[in-house]
Structures are given as structure tokens and as C-alpha cells.
Amino acid sequence: MDALTALLTGPRAQGAFLLRSVFDPPWSIRIEDRAPLTVLTPVRGGGWIVPDTGPPVPLRTGDLAIVRGPEPYTVADRPETAPQVVIHPGQVSTTVDGARMCEELDQGVRTWGTTRDAATVLLSGTYQLHGEVSGRLLRALPQVLRLTAEEWGSPLVALLEAEIGRDEPGQEAVLDRLLDLLLISALRCWFARDSGLAPAWYRAHSDPVVGRALGLLHADPARAWTVTELAAQCGASRAALARRFTELVGEPPMAYLTDWRLAQAADLLAEPDATLGAVARRVGYGSGFALSAAFKRVRGISPQQFREQASAEAAGAGATPTGAAAGAATGG
Numbered sequence: 001m002d003a004l005t006a007l008l009t010g011p012r013a014q015g016a017f018l019l020r021s022v023f024d025p026p027w028s029i030r031i032e033d034r035a036p037l038t039v040l041t042p043v044r045g046g047g048w049i050v051p052d053t054g055p056p057v058p059l060r061t062g063d064l065a066i067v068r069g070p071e072p073y074t075v076a077d078r079p080e081t082a083p084q085v086v087i088h089p090g091q092v093s094t095t096v097d098g099a100r101m102c103e104e105l106d107q108g109v110r111t112w113g114t115t116r117d118a119a120t121v122l123l124s125g126t127y128q129l130h131g132e133v134s135g136r137l138l139r140a141l142p143q144v145l146r147l148t149a150e151e152w153g154s155p156l157v158a159l160l161e162a163e164i165g166r167d168e169p170g171q172e173a174v175l176d177r178l179l180d181l182l183l184i185s186a187l188r189c190w191f192a193r194d195s196g197l198a199p200a201w202y203r204a205h206s207d208p209v210v211g212r213a214l215g216l217l218h219a220d221p222a223r224a225w226t227v228t229e230l231a232a233q234c235g236a237s238r239a240a241l242a243r244r245f246t247e248l249v250g251e252p253p254m255a256y257l258t259d260w261r262l263a264q265a266a267d268l269l270a271e272p273d274a275t276l277g278a279v280a281r282r283v284g285y286g287s288g289f290a291l292s293a294a295f296k297r298v299r300g301i302s303p304q305q306f307r308e309q310a311s312a313e314a315a316g317a318g319a320t321p322t323g324a325a326a327g328a329a330t331g332g
Contacts, residue, residue: 022113045120062149
């Protein structure tokens with residue numbers, strides 16, 4: 001398993017919020033949903049992404065942007081257009097003054113805005129939960145990553161546009177998988193384009209020794225790895241692997257393995273039926289006590305505290321969308 005494949009198991013859409021927004025200028029939407037990751041692409045017209053800090057980023061027809069949360073930002077026809085709508089956690093939409101959005105913006109299944117034949121049609125897909133396995137990936141992204149239509153052009157956008165307005169059995173799963181494919185394709189394009197900006201673990205994958213070591217750790221993190229055994233599997237000396245791994249990845253092999261194990265454990269702990277002991281065995285710890293000690297040492301909180309936080313976060317993200325977004329999402 002290569003490093004990118006392993007880390008992309010984190011942002012795996014499960015009930016992602018997908019929406020077609022249709023607006024005539026002037027329009028401006030303030031995003032305060034605290035979502036970890038959102039994908040945006042205009043299929044007609046264009047606009048701007050305006051972070052609270054940093055310069056505005058233009059979006060033309062066919063461009064694609066990945067926006068990393070939880071910091072708020074604005075999407076508008078022009079950077080100076082004042083927000084008219086605010087999107088809150090749980091995809092609750094209100095006016096700037098806090099009034100719930102009126103149903104007149106409902107334009108059908110997963111579609112909302114002023115009119116279906118508006119000058120601007122923007123597709124958005126939002127990952128609503130922080131998948132802990134993807135933490136390393138999310139930390140590597142800028143707040144706004146933009147790919148132009150010329151450098152990225154993917155048939156997946158047209159497919160997503162065709163599917164987003166359908167209301168058929170299993171449609172949520174279809175849209176989740178399309179969003180995943182869109183994200184993975186965009187990230188591969190970005191990593192290839194800006195190799196100097198790509199995270200160290202991605203660049204290290206091309207190294208014949210360190211790349212193999214990363215693949216082994218990702219494929220079987222529960223194994224009782226030592227640097228000596230890992231080096232033997234990679235055809236290198238212990239000292240050479242440790243030095244090369246630290247140089248390219250930025251941390252020693254066993255520190256990387258600990259972080260990867262705890263990331264997987266965090267992802268598993270979010271599942272309500274998973275016991276601490278079962279999670280410990282799956283990620284390479286001999287007991288729940290050993291996992292708990294490592295988790296608290298590295299993350300500063302106990303697994304139980306983390307589980308409570310994840311449960312509260314899931315409850316907030318799963319809140320029923322209201323106002324225009326509710327009608328758009330449900331076809332109501």
C-alpha cells in the first residue's frame with residue numbers, strides 16, 4: 001500500500017453534503033460550517049473564494065478548489081460582495097442577521113439558489129467529519145488549493161453534475177464515491193504539479209528504500225516492527241534506513257509508526273461499538289491500557305475523552321439541515 005492510498009482512506013465520504021448552488025450576481029455565501037474539507041467547482045460561470053486571511057482565489061468554469069477547514073471563508077461572485085447567506089455547522093443556512101432561510105431558495109433535489117438557469121452553477125461536496133487517519137494529509141494542504149480547468153480537466157465533474165440532482169435508491173453512496181474520486185484525482189494532480197510543496201511523506205514515497213518502508217508500515221501497522229526488521233525487509237542497514245527515513249519523512253520510523261497507529265485507533269474509536277481492547281489489537285498494542293497510555297502521551301487526552309469529542313462532533317455534523325439547504329438536500 002503506497003502512502004497516498006493509505007492516507008486517502010481517511011477522507012472517505014459517508015453521507016457527505018453535496019449541493020448544486022445556482023445564483024445570479026451579485027451573490028455571496030459565508031461558510032462557517034467548520035467542515036474539515038470541501039470541494040468546489042463551477043460548471044457555469046465563476047466566482048471567488050475569499051479566506052478570512054490571505055488573498056482571494058479566483059474560480060473559473062471548470063476550475064476545482066479544495067478548501068481546508070475549519071476556518072470560515074466566503075464564496076462570492078466578486079471578492080467585495082457582502083455575504084447574503086451564512087452556512088452554519090450541520091449545513092444550517094440563515095441570513096446574515098440569523099433568520100432561517102426561506103424555502104423560496106429551494107430549486108429541487110440538492111439544488112438551491114435564485115433560479116435553475118442562473119448565470120452561476122457551483123457544485124460543492126463537503127466532508128463533515130474529521131477523519132483522524134487523514135489528519136496528516138489535511139495538515140499538508142493549504143487552506144485553499146486551486147487547480148485550473150486546463151491543468152486538471154476530469155470527466156468526473158460532468159458525472160457528478162449529472163448525478164447530483166437524482167433522487168434514487170443508493171444515490172447517497174453513489175455521490176459519496178464520486179466525491180472521493182474527485183478529491184483523489186485532484187490531490188494527485190496537485191502533488192504532481194507542485195512536487196516541491198507536496199508533503200515530505202509523499203516525496204519520500206519515490207525513494208526506493210524509504211518508499212518501501214512506508215508501504216510496509218501502512219500495509220501492516222499492527223505488526224511488532226523494529227527498525228532492524230524494517231531495514232532487513234527494505235534491503236538496507238538499520239543505521240542507513242533510520243538516517244534516510246528521518247531525513248526524508250521528518251521523523252524516525254518508529255515515531256512515524258506510532259503516529260500512524262494512533263491515527264487509525266482514533267478513526268476506529270469513532271465507531272460506537274468498538275471496544276478499547278479490540279481497537280488496541282487492530283493497531284498493534286497488546287492491551288487497551290497500552291493503547292490508552294500511548295494515546296494520552298501523544299494526543300494529550302484519553303481515548304474515552306477523544307471518543308466523547310468525536311461523538312459530539314458527529315452529532316453536530318449530522319444535524320438536520322434547515323431552510324433552503326434542507327430543501328435542496330432532500331428534494332423537499
